[in-house]
Amino acid sequence: MGRAKKAVMSASPTLSHAWRSLALLASASALSATVPRTAAPPGIEVHGRPSSTLALPFPELKELVGGAGRARSVWDAVRAGEEPLDSDLVTIGARRALIACGATRFVPATLAETHVAKDGTTKLLVRLADGLAVEAVLIPHPTRPRTTLCVSSQVGCDRGCRFCATARMGLVRQLTADEILAQFAIAARVARESDAMPPLTNIVFMGMGDAGRNVDHVKAAATSLVDGDKFRMARSKITISTVGPSPEAFAALADADGMLAWSIHAADEDLRRKLVPSSRHPLPELRRGLIDALEARPARRRTLMLAATLIRDVNDSDDDAAKLAEFIGPIVDAAGKCNVDLIPCNPTDHTDFESPSTERVLAYAAKIRELEPRVHVATRLQRGDDESAACGQLLVSRKPELVA
Ligand code: SF4
Numbered sequence: 381m382g383r384a385k386k387a388v389m390s391a392s393p394t395l396s397h398a399w400r401s402l403a404l405l406a407s408a409s410a411l412s413a414t415v416p417r418t419a420a421p422p423g424i425e426v427h428g429r430p431s432s433t434l435a436l437p438f439p440e441l442k443e444l445v446g447g448a449g450r451a452r453s454v455w456d457a458v459r460a461g462e463e464p465l466d467s468d469l470v471t472i473g474a475r476r477a478l479i480a481c482g483a484t485r486f487v488p489a490t491l492a493e494t495h496v497a498k499d500g501t502t503k504l505l506v507r508l509a510d511g512l513a514v515e516a517v518l519i520p521h522p523t524r525p526r527t528t529l530c531v532s533s534q535v536g537c538d539r540g541c542r543f544c545a546t547a548r549m550g551l552v553r554q555l556t557a558d559e560i561l562a563q564f565a566i567a568a569r570v571a572r573e574s575d576a577m578p579p580l581t582n583i584v585f586m587g588m589g590d591a592g593r594n595v596d597h598v599k600a601a602a603t604s605l606v607d608g609d610k611f612r613m614a615r616s617k618i619t620i621s622t623v624g625p626s627p628e629a630f631a632a633l634a635d636a637d638g639m640l641a642w643s644i645h646a647a648d649e650d651l652r653r654k655l656v657p658s659s660r661h662p663l664p665e666l667r668r669g670l671i672d673a674l675e676a677r678p679a680r681r682r683t684l685m686l687a688a689t690l691i692r693d694v695n696d697s698d699d700d701a702a703k704l705a706e707f708i709g710p711i712v713d714a715a716g717k718c719n720v721d722l723i724p725c726n727p728t729d730h731t732d733f734e735s736p737s738t739e740r741v742l743a744y745a746a747k748i749r750e751l752e753p754r755v756h757v758a759t760r761l762q763r764g765d766d767e768s769a770a771c772g773q774l775l776v777s778r779k780p781e782l783v784a
């Protein structure tokens with residue numbers, strides 16, 4: 381049994397001092413997170429009730445600020461990367477109306493830190509109004525003129541994936557749709573101001589947290605992203621990823637604006653439960669839930685991504701690939717078009733897991749293609765490792781006060 385193989389079977393690895401502080405914080409948070417809370421960002425009031433800002437439907441904003449021209453000026457500022465309440469792009473009438481509704485900010489987050497890796501991957505630490513922080517990562521394509529943003533959907537995560545740094549935080553709280561959208565607004569400005577970065581065109585919900593555990597806010601954010609009066613993104617450029625907490629979570633995501641993605645990691649029941657210890661449903665049950673969700677979507681929107689984080693000597697063998705290829709057959713039947721995304725695990729200080737060799741990843745991919753030729757298999761380069769740009773690593777390497 382290899383070192384990593386042992387790690388997945390054993391108890392948690394030794395924690396460093398900083399980690400111990402964070403772990404204490406996380407466990408305290410976990411106590412209060414039994415029922416995940418959603419903090420109110422500095423929002424506005426409409427007819428005496430708290431309202432969202434970025435996620436507010438355009439017709440409601442129009443009514444609020446007193447006309448389409450005023451509402452459009454607010455969104456011109458957001459798309460330009462400016463805070464509307466401070467922006468000259470926004471009409472005075474619109475600003476006065478927002479302030480009269482109690483708004484102190486329209487974009488309820490600020491950029492706290494930026495880390496740029498050698499390959500251009502840019503990790504953003506985004507500070508929320510209550511002092512908590514989340515990560516968003518800009519990933520420029522190495523050869524094509526496009527940049528993908530990976531956003532967080534929760535502060536921390538309760539799914540407990542053994543290879544994931546964020547899992548160590550536990551769930552601190554849910555993000556609101558406004559807070560998810562704020563990451564996009566901030567990242568779009570960073571991308572635009574960078575000389576080297578291609579335009580931000582794609583977004584994936586694969587940062588901190590599980591989109592399947594914060595469905596309502598994730599769906600509201602996606603709807604705002606594709607709104608022609610707001611962020612104006614193409615639906616096909618949005619990917620909503622979940623580890624698949626339950627068949628019900630897939631059902632709830634069925635009508636989301638964007639492509640669905642299932643982070644499956646392994647098709648062997650025992651191994652998957654070790655990698656994703658929060659799993660409560662057998663894999664065939666989850667597969668049925670996903671197929672039902674796909675079949676509830678219009679045929680042209682059934683394209684699916686299946687993601688597997690590959691860990692050396694844990695889930696990267698030809699046998700693991702063969703099991704995955706066999707398991708996904710019925711999903712491919714339903715999806716029509718299916719991409720399998722292979723992500724070599726990013727080693728962290730906090731686990732013994734190691735990344736597979738490039739040859740092993742390619743062999744795994746070849747086995748999938750051989751046994752399930754209908755899928756497109758992509759192997760992701762590791763991006764941004766020199767600046768701790770893997771999932772959850774920037775935030776958890778910061779001081780605890782950043783997440784308190
Ligand atoms: S990999 Fe994703 S779902 Fe799993 S613990 Fe990390 S953030 Fe949560």
